[in-house]
Amino acid sequence: MNVEAKNLTYQPSGTKTPILSGVSYTFSEGCMTALLGPNGSGKTTMLRHFLAQIKSPEGAVLIDGKDSLSYSPKERSRILAWVPQNSSGESAFTVEDVVLMARYPYKGTWDDDSDEDRRIAEEAMETVGVLQFKKRDFTSLSGGERQRALIARALTQTTPWIFLDEPTSNLDVKHQIRIMQVLREKVDAKKTSSIVVMHDFNLVEKYCDKAILLKEGHVVAKGETREVLTPKLLREVYEVDFEVFEKEGQRFFVPKTQD
Amino acid sequence: MKKEPLKTWTLTMAGGILAILLVIVVVWAAAVGSVSVPVSQSARIVISRLPFVNKEKILEGIPRTNKLIIWDIRLPRVLLAGMVGGGLAAAGVVMQALFRNPLADPQVLGISSGAAFGAAVAIAFGISFSVAGISSIWMFAFAGAILTMLLVFRVARIATSRSVTGILLAGIACSSMLTAAITLLMMWNHEKLEQIYLWMLGSFSSATWIKVGFMAIVLVGALACFIVLGRDLDLLSFGDHEAQSMGVSVKRTRTIAVVATSLLVAAGVSVSGIIGFVSLIIPHIMRMLVGPKNRRLIPLSFLGGAIFMIFCDMISRTAVPPNEIAVGALTQVTGAPFFLYLLWKERRKGERE
Known part of the structure; x- marks a missing residue:
């Protein structure tokens, strides 16, 4: 079952710049995909489209080639699960x-x-x-x-798909690893593919197969984690210099401070 | 898997005890009054109306006046009080779930004020007629409640696309506007002041079997909706987005629940006046006893509200004979301090933790 974002564009009425403009991406099954980008780059807005909380005037979210809004909430909820940042x-x-x-x-x-x-x-x-x-x-x-x-x-x-909005933001290190491990195991067992909004590049590097990098509502880079997570792209998007260390095939990202 | 048989058993027990208690209270309340009728006679008169019962045999030896007092005067009043009390309590549970606020009740939404305004207009302008036993005041009250509800939702939808706070704010605004309008009506019609005021205080003294029938139809319909939507309401307590992500058809659930509660409250208020705090206190107590699951909470709150209201009405008509205390005032006087006590206890509990 494929899940696809097609030309997602979202601009709340009365604002000058769109939060998302023309974002397209096909999420591959059997993958753990990281959704990266600075605050306000459109990550959560993109997730909200998948959960049918908002509607893109031109674009659409396709589940198995069909517009996700044509599914009933019950049908959709058997395909997509959501972990909100905070619960109300x-x-x-x-x-x-x-x-x-x-x-x-x-x-x-x-x-x-x-x-x-x-x-x-x-x-x-x-x-x-x-x-x-x-x-x-x-x-x-x-x-x-x-x-x-x-x-x-x-x-x-x-569900075959699970969308997580910063699932590790409140967790201690032990539980951060535990959660990522659990998600990874679900993917490897071909049970659940996951899309994770994250800010920790080291966890992304270790656990995620693919990554999308958003900036100001545009996709700057997408593909294998290794290709997306580069000091050059990170600098371009986050305006921070990163130093990269490599140990036993895994890279570690450390931000360089100004002083 | 562990099944917790004890908890289910306790719940069934609680429901059973409340149901039995309700029947006892109905029979007892019908027996009590200015003319005292033995409880046994009251019970026999009630039983005689059940199907498959030999009427003549069971009514043997009961004076005609007693039959008249119980069946024609007291029972409609007791049943109406029970249905309005239970209905308001159940509506309270649903509103609190819909607005995710333990303090939401019909008064906050302006429905009660709408009914009061309708009644006040009918009284102030001396509009007095009756069609098939339905009086003009009652009709105006019901229409006032429904129109206010429509206005509140119309405004709320324009303002903030049906958001929770939008509806609450619109309700509060409409409520104070209507209360002010009622005050003006009362000032311009001094001679009607007392009548309007008494209507607003709430009473079941004008109960008839027609009102009982009308209330019963609305009540059964609304309760059926509530029970069917019980689980959806549980999920809605996590907000529209989370509920939808777990499969709830949010818009449909909200629409049905809001329409059913509004009709129920409008019906209740139009036959009795403004009766406060039942829809706040009873759900609160029941929630402490059986937890937040709406499928349990709604029927138990209905039973609790019915018992409480019949009891209050009984006091209101027997405490200071030959006068009556307005039952609405009674529920406020007993309810408000009790509510404060609950809040205080909760706060103490919070501090200890």
């Missing part, structure tokens, strides 16, 4: 309740949570390390714990 959940649902909500697209109006649903949710909570919190209120979790619970929820949705 405020009710006193337990972590387990929240994770189980992601089984919604597979249920009829009167179906209760089945043993299968519980097993999938339990496994997802286990992989991201929130199983011990499952009876706690979702709202009582810390930022990082919440973020992991949201990842567990997206995994419980068992």
